[in-house]
Amino acid sequence: MPPAPPLRTQSIPLRRRFTPDAGTDLQRCLLCETREKSVCNGIGDTELAILSQASKRLTLPPGTTMIEEGTPAVAFFNVTAGTVKLFKSLPDGRRQITGFADVGHFLGLTNAGTYSFGAETVNTVQVCRFLRPQLEKLLTDYPLFERRLLAEVTDELAEAQEQMLLLGRKTARERVASFLFSRMLPPATPSQPDAEGCLVSLPMTRVDIADYLGLTIETVSRTISALRREKTITGTDNHGIRVLSVNRLQEIASGQDSR
Amino acid sequence: MPPAPPLRTQSIPLRRRFTPDAGTDLQRCLLCETREKSVCNGIGDTELAILSQASKRLTLPPGTTMIEEGTPAVAFFNVTAGTVKLFKSLPDGRRQITGFADVGHFLGLTNAGTYSFGAETVNTVQVCRFLRPQLEKLLTDYPLFERRLLAEVTDELAEAQEQMLLLGRKTARERVASFLFSRMLPPATPSQPDAEGCLVSLPMTRVDIADYLGLTIETVSRTISALRREKTITGTDNHGIRVLSVNRLQEIASGQDSR
DNA sequence: CGGGCTCTTGAGAAAGTTCAATGAACGTGG
DNA sequence: CCACGTTCATTGAACTTTCTCAAGAGCCCG
Numbered sequence: 001m002p003p004a005p006p007l008r009t010q011s012i013p014l015r016r017r018f019t020p021d022a023g024t025d026l027q028r029c030l031l032c033e034t035r036e037k038s039v040c041n042g043i044g045d046t047e048l049a050i051l052s053q054a055s056k057r058l059t060l061p062p063g064t065t066m067i068e069e070g071t072p073a074v075a076f077f078n079v080t081a082g083t084v085k086l087f088k089s090l091p092d093g094r095r096q097i098t099g100f101a102d103v104g105h106f107l108g109l110t111n112a113g114t115y116s117f118g119a120e121t122v123n124t125v126q127v128c129r130f131l132r133p134q135l136e137k138l139l140t141d142y143p144l145f146e147r148r149l150l151a152e153v154t155d156e157l158a159e160a161q162e163q164m165l166l167l168g169r170k171t172a173r174e175r176v177a178s179f180l181f182s183r184m185l186p187p188a189t190p191s192q193p194d195a196e197g198c199l200v201s202l203p204m205t206r207v208d209i210a211d212y213l214g215l216t217i218e219t220v221s222r223t224i225s226a227l228r229r230e231k232t233i234t235g236t237d238n239h240g241i242r243v244l245s246v247n248r249l250q251e252i253a254s255g256q257d258s259r
Numbered sequence: 260m261p262p263a264p265p266l267r268t269q270s271i272p273l274r275r276r277f278t279p280d281a282g283t284d285l286q287r288c289l290l291c292e293t294r295e296k297s298v299c300n301g302i303g304d305t306e307l308a309i310l311s312q313a314s315k316r317l318t319l320p321p322g323t324t325m326i327e328e329g330t331p332a333v334a335f336f337n338v339t340a341g342t343v344k345l346f347k348s349l350p351d352g353r354r355q356i357t358g359f360a361d362v363g364h365f366l367g368l369t370n371a372g373t374y375s376f377g378a379e380t381v382n383t384v385q386v387c388r389f390l391r392p393q394l395e396k397l398l399t400d401y402p403l404f405e406r407r408l409l410a411e412v413t414d415e416l417a418e419a420q421e422q423m424l425l426l427g428r429k430t431a432r433e434r435v436a437s438f439l440f441s442r443m444l445p446p447a448t449p450s451q452p453d454a455e456g457c458l459v460s461l462p463m464t465r466v467d468i469a470d471y472l473g474l475t476i477e478t479v480s481r482t483i484s485a486l487r488r489e490k491t492i493t494g495t496d497n498h499g500i501r502v503l504s505v506n507r508l509q510e511i512a513s514g515q516d517s518r
Numbered sequence: 519c520g521g522g523c524t525c526t527t528g529a530g531a532a533a534g535t536t537c538a539a540t541g542a543a544c545g546t547g548g
Numbered sequence: 549c550c551a552c553g554t555t556c557a558t559t560g561a562a563c564t565t566t567c568t569c570a571a572g573a574g575c576c577c578g
Contacts, residue, residue: 088424090514096424111410116417139406146405147398151370153412158375160419165347165355167426168473172566206525214427216567221526238525255349431534465557475535480558497543497557 028052034080037104039152040128042145043138054138055128060121067108067119076108076135082125083203087211088117097212099159100204106152123203167214170255175213176223177252180233184243197234197242206238227252287311293339296363298411299387301404302397313397314387319380326367326378335367335394341384342462346470347376356471358418359463365411382462426473429514434472435482436511439492443502456493456501465497486511 029048035041043051057080060066066077066084077084084101098117101107107119130138139146166175184198202209206217213220224241227233232248235241243249251257288307294300302310316339319325325336325343336343343360357376360366366378389397398405425434443457461468465476472479483500486492491507494500502508510516 086420088420090424090428092514094428094514096427098420098423109413110417111413112417117420139409140402143399143402143405146402146409150398150405150409150412153409153416154368154370157412157416157419158369158371160416160423161345161347161357161376164357164419164422164426165349167423168355168470169349169353205523211427217525218527218568219566222566225526255351255353464555476557477536477559478534481534484558 026052028057029055032080034104038078038080039106039145039148040078042148043142044144047142051138054134055130057126057128060125060127062121062123062125064121064125065118066121066125066127067115067117069116069118070114072113073108073110073115074132076106076130076132077119077127078106078130079103080126080128083122084119084125084127085122085204085208085212086117086119095211096214097208099156099163100212102201106149109149109153122208172213172215172219172223173226173257174253174255175215176209176220176227177232177249178254179209179213180227180241180243181246181249181253184246197244198246200233200241200243202239202241285311287316288314291339293362297337297339298365298404298407299337301407302401303403306401310397313393314389316385316387319384319386321380321382321384323380323384324377325380325384325386326374326376328375328377329373331372332367332369332374333391335365335389335391336378336386337365337389338362339385339387342381343378343384343386344381344463344467344471345376345378354470355473356467358415358422359471361460365408368408368412381467431472431474431478431482432485432516433512433514434474435468435479435486436491436508437513438468438472439486439500439502440505440508440512443505456503457505459492459500459502461498461500 026049029035029040029043029051030045032040040051055078060082069089079101081103084105084107085097086099086101086107087095087097089095100122101119108115110116139149166178170178180200183200183202185201187198204212206220210217210220215223224233227249228235232245232252233241233243285308288294288299288302288311289304291299299310314337319341326345328348338360340362343364343366344356345358345360345366346354346356348354359381360378367374369375398408425437429437439459442459442461444460446457463471465479469476469479483492486508487494491504491511492500492502
């Protein structure tokens with residue numbers, strides 16, 4: 001654990017402007033493909049126009065700061081494309097990524113008046129933004145929406161607990177294996193088991209992975225190399241890794257590992 | 260990080276029987292002093308009889324297993340006295356305590372059919388137990404109750420993120436300082452600043468503290484000794500520590516520390 | 519084709535763990 | 549009431565994992 005500041009974990013101070021998409025399209029939510037994966041599913045088909053009006057769709061380039069730690073909590077977001085990283089920082093620059101919000105996930109919920117965490121896009125991201133009063137109105141007017149949000153937060157909490165187990169008690173090897181395992185994509189062809197191994201979605205950099213796993217980039221890199229050497233995974237492309245032995249990876253991830 | 264199982268972190272297999280208190284007392288919730296601190300505050304004064312009927316108050320001795328990881332999620336608890344530890348374990352016995360539920364906190368919420376974590380009483384604990392169907396009915400019938408629960412889970416998530424920062428990026432010294440700081444009690448006499456230092460509530464053992472901070476008991480012990488040596492804290496009693504310099508402790512906790 | 523990035527790899531250093539021994543507190547039973 | 553066994557906490561010394569520092573390779577983009 002570094003008492004000194006590893007400056008490389010700092011996020012780029014550069015803050016690009018949000019790029020608002022076509023405003024409040026009444027058809028947007030009706031046609032939205034990620035609706036069923038998200039909290040929006042709590043709103044009935046007939047009332048989707050209201051949902052469309054309550055939110056605004058934005059497209060954000062990679063590296064955009066969506067939320068700055070400590071600023072007033074004015075908005076709530078629902079991710080419809082891309083990946084967002086959530087993190088907390090120490091005054092000296094040390095950073096912990098607390099999660100990656102992929103398609104269907106929300107971010108920005110808080111009770112305090114200010115955000116207790118930061119958020120930045122990993123790649124090009126599309127979100128629906130709800131301003132706070134609009135979100136509150138939806139919660140009050142649509143019990144199913146609120147119920148669905150409660151369920152999402154509960155899931156999020158369970159994931160956070162799993163990550164605490166990883167950060168507090170797993171070895172570097174187990175952490176990396178857990179990470180790769182959790183980001184494995186379902187096989188493209190459901191019937192065919194794995195012709196050439198399951199793909200892993202890794203849009204983020206090594207720095208982000210390290211900050212998520214509580215390790216340094218060097219340790220992450222070494223560990224991935226080791227897994228590659230022993231043929232548990234393949235792929236020389238940094239953002240495209242294939243799992244050759246899913247079982248083996250899961251064994252390592254859960255700590256039932258020899259070496 | 261231990262690849263081998265430190266057996267001492269195992270919780271006692273002994274499971275004592277729950278001790279049900281006087282059943283469904285209609286007056287119970289009305290007279291409950293911790294109501295305003297908990298989700299129960301979402302129920303109006305006139306409907307407290309319904310709340311009393313929906314739950315059962317239990318008194319549990321120290322070391323009682325309340326929830327076993329992986330078992331069917333049948334109940335939801337609200338703590339009205341004492342402290343409960345929540346944890347997740349690895350197959351080889353390594354354990355991570357994900358939080359301590361003190362008075363006013365709930366536990367047992369989950370979307371899955373089974374609990375994804377375990378829970379055990381630290382000291383003598385009093386809880387109100389809601390069976391799942393009863394909880395669901397309360398959520399549906401009392402929007403304020405649901406809203407309050409959503410707020411509680413959101414807070415819980417924020418705490419979990421703070422703990423991830425601790426586990427992933429803080430030094431042993433910073434972890435222990437953060438822990439002591441977060442468990443400081445408000446001064447007994449609000450006017451008097453700190454006659455002899457702020458008290459810290461530590462009902463749990465060193466093993467529990469270590470499993471919460473992702474350290475070993477030895478490191479926790481050494482670190483507390485060091486803080487004592489440098490007069491940041493006092494108290495030889497293991498469960499009674501006094502903070503002599505709150506500012507100093509907070510500085511250490513947040514990483515702004517020289518040594 | 520050169521300058522940035524990101525990633526990889528190696529060697530030494532440091533923080534924290536493991537192993538081991540000792541001490542303090544507590545409850546039990548003679 | 550004290551000896552004894554247990555549990556919990558402390559401290560020391562050696563060891564291990566991961567970090568730090570450093571150098572080099574691969575790649576993208578202007």
